[in-house]
Amino acid sequence: MKSFIVFATTILVVNALTDLDHWHSFKAKHLKVYKNIVEEKQRFNIFQTNLRIIEEHNIKYNQGSTGYYMGVNAFSDLTPEEFRTIFLRKQVFKPDAEKNIKYATSHLRVPESVDWRDHGAVTEVKNQGNCVSGWAFSSTGALEGQYKILNNISVSLSEQQLIDCSTVYDNEGCSGGLIKLAFKYLRDNGLQAEADYPYIGQDGQCQYVESKLVVPMLFTTVLIEELNENALVHGIASLGPVSLFINAEGIQNYAGGVYDDSEKCDNSKDSLNHGVLAVGYNITGNYFIIKNSWGESWGENGYIRMVKGVNICGISLVGSVPIIV
Template sequence: MKLLAVFATVLLAVNALTDKDQWVAFKQTHGKTYKSLLEERTRFGIFQSNLRKIEEHNAKYDKGEESYFLGVTPFADLTHDEFKDKLRRQIKTKPNVEATLAVFPEGLEVPDSIDWTQKGAVLDVKYQGGCGSCWAFSATGALEGQNAIVNNVKIPLSEQQLLDCSKPYGNDDCEHGGLMSFAFDYVLDKGIEADSSYPYKGIDTPCQYDAKKTVLKIKGYRNVSISEEELKKAVGTVGPVSVAIDADPIQLYSGGILDGLFCTHNLNHGVLAVGYGEEDHLFGKKKFWKVKNSWGKDWGEQGYFRIKRDANNLCGIADKASYPIL
């Protein structure tokens, strides 16, 4: 009910602003600039179209007809096709055939709900910027989680190192993406530095890895079988798990449980499954996955989103799940 109250307050504030007011605020908040007056007018027209989409959807949410609501995000000046194009090369589709599948024992006790953010195993939400490096943020999230759980060490790890140095393992640059399991292959061989010693720049730079600055090594990693039940076992008993999704529906997501009616299994965004649970709704309980994103704390639910669980592997959330072993 608290979320509904907060949403209602935000909705009233948004409705009190003109399109132009919201446009000015949007540009200031996200540091948006455009090459020409013509481009800005075009972007403003797209922004207005997205505002109408937000208003129409949120009217349904207010009536209990939708389980999530929309808002002005950093991508509100893009058409949906432009947003899809921005995502489409971020995740490699080539499978890692050498990876070992996780095998969980029969009769494994798995909690009904869990949230690793409340257990201190999830570090602050980060921002990948304009680089297609989501896979690196997903990988460091899983590594940071295991480091916190196993070693009780909480150190932000270097996405830039993975971006610069893991190309021989199958990953690519800001334009062509990568895969979390390829990042784990690299860390298995080389280890990884802290973000403080190899900070994120959001552009491709030459590899500057210094083995003397390694703060974490791993023994290996496991891929999870394509099953929400297996993913639940992994998240429920191991910790945060790297996953990939079809992120097309989350361009304007601001809160609630995404139902993903128009989702596919065309995976285009790497994220981190950090928990699961269920929530009361007008038409009954809704099960969800809680997922950490890499689009900053101002996006979604303070950088996180929730997506419907036990819904035929919605948006392909269980298709490419993996986690490191320390």
């Protein structure tokens, strides 16, 4: 109840401010600079449209008709079409000729809730910038989790190595990629630490150095593909953080709560367009805990809780976990 009162108070304060007040605050917080007054006016008009969407939605949230609320974030000067074009890419999932381990849903009982952040198996939230590299952040996130579980050491791994070097495995760097192709690359080449191969958020030349590997070559991948949410729950509980693809079109303005708006995002496999990391679930609360790569200022400090039971945004269609051997 206390958090609801705080949020309601915040909404009242927000509504008391003018659009121009919000605009100046938005530009300062997200370091927005526009090339000329014409562009700034255009962005301000889009920002105002997004403000109205946010305000109207949050009225529904306060009335209890939706489980999540919206807020201003770094994407608030973009139209939905621009947001999709810049940050999302639909994936083409081709049949895999290789033999992969399929993870079948276990009949064993699972804990009521799991959050791998509580076990140090999830690194800090990162920011992919304008590079369409959610697939790389999802891949490294799952591998970071496995490395912590196996070695009890937390290390931030290099997304930039995947962007630069896994193109030979048919990934497309900042134009998009597939998690399973990233894992194939890593299986054959290993991965360096973020500190040794830092993120620049754009395509670059492969600078892989074998002597600096943190995660060795040779691991297998457990697939949780086209099964159901039970399999995803069991995968998270028994294996660790799970790499996923979702349809992220409806979460541009997400700020908190349990996302439950199935009308805003398609849940079919051919609509999946963004890589994320499932780090936990809560059966009583009826949600999955998802780590994103849009920085800590988005969502719940970089995370989104997504409702269980309806395959929201295709959450249970394509998942995988890299197991270090």
